[in-house]
Amino acid sequence: ALSYSVLGSVIEPLRSVVDEDVSRIASPLLVVALMPLGVKYGTLVAPSFYDLVAAGPAFVLQEFGNLGTILIALPLALLLGLKRESIGAAVSIAREPTLGVITDKYGIESPEGRGVLGTYMTGTVLGTVFFGLLGGFAPATGLHPLALSMACGMGSASMMTACSTSLAAAVGGAGVAEDQILSFAATSNLLTGITGLYMVILVGLPVITRLYAVLAPVFGRDTAAAEGGE
Template identity: 60%
Template sequence: MAKNKEKQKEPERGNDFNSFLKLFISVFIIVVATEIFGTKTFKIGPGQVVLLPMLFAVIIGMLITPDLLGSKIKALKKVISMQEVEKAGTYVMIALLPLGVKYGTLVGPNIVEVVKAGPAFLLQELGNLGTIFIALPLALLLGMKREAVGATASIAREPTLGVIGEKYGISSPEGTGVLGTYLMGTVFGTIFFGLLGGYAAATGLHPLALAMASGMGSGSMMAAASGALAEAVPAMKDEILAYAATSNMLTGVTGLYSVIFLGLPLVNFLYDKLSPILSKKDRGDQ
């Protein structure tokens, strides 16, 4: 009996290894292809649009996913099946571990810079929390459930992805929400902030204040926004880029703790209060 059980387990292990091998090779090919393709930049008026390799990687991933266009391409089914898609969620968390370590190492060496930066830099993360009051009700009105918690707790970049994945699991509803927002930011974020940075100079706000606002915790979005802003105000180009980079670094440090100690408790509290009122399902039952 014991031998029979061992024989039954062997094929499962073989299938797991084959799935991992398919995913590894597919990801490796996508990474190489997108890096060769490189970053594409073009202007729209005063705004600058930056298309990063990650954007092209997401598009290729969508093309080979069975539930999307891949379901209509028979050849792709042999490469990526739903079995690989289901296992990919687990591997995402493993891939994020080095990134979490990287953000952790930013805290100690840069703590003096954080203190010296002053209240304007340190308190800017509170603006990120303010969006919860707008984004969460909208998400509930659109029919989202616990996905809304992950999607609206923060701007949903790498630190938030790691926190939500660690607390709830990347395959949980909360993980689905943060991953969806993360991908939307990857696809549209650099385009949006590139245009916003270029047009923001026309608002009359101080360019350095706008530069600080460019550092929202995403390197690609910060580069797009600050680059476009610097082109719009060339006389302050160096100061704008310096303020944006510092702001982005501090947001990466303080944003992690903001999500853990402020963002998640706040969004969970509001979810409990607003869900019975705004949720489509709950309103239909009443």
């Protein structure tokens, strides 16, 4: 199980808190616990089918928003003192697909692996609260509620739920039904889980690797220029 074999190897005290048998049982039970949520969102998507089809290109193009994560997070990570850890930490919001890609390419014990694991753990602990608050304040940007609802689908069911429900409450029926907001968020979340993986592999990693080589000597602390070319 991820919580024992990966997190336990990084944070040793977790092994004394969570037994290996409990960890192995928790993984399948988590899937079962999320099934009702998946069914609920499935019932919301079908009534909005034609609206979702009409917005099809937008669902695909929104994946390029991952590049915004890189452009903002990478310089900040370097300023905070991260080196190659910043590649794993800033390539995306680091949910399970990204964790798998970085682990397969670099190894979980590598600097990139530690970076993606750090972002993954932070998102697991604080992500739902953060996106719940963000969804409530998002209408202040003036963007269309459906565009904001699509942004709620970032590849995590819990974060998407917190974001979309708080967004629906904040919008308060201003020309957009609550079910429509939730259905757009659920569809976006599903597509992100599929296309987001390829976006990380084909676009995100090549872009952040090259940006690291350029930005590390500028923003990094005691980072050798040669390191960025690895």
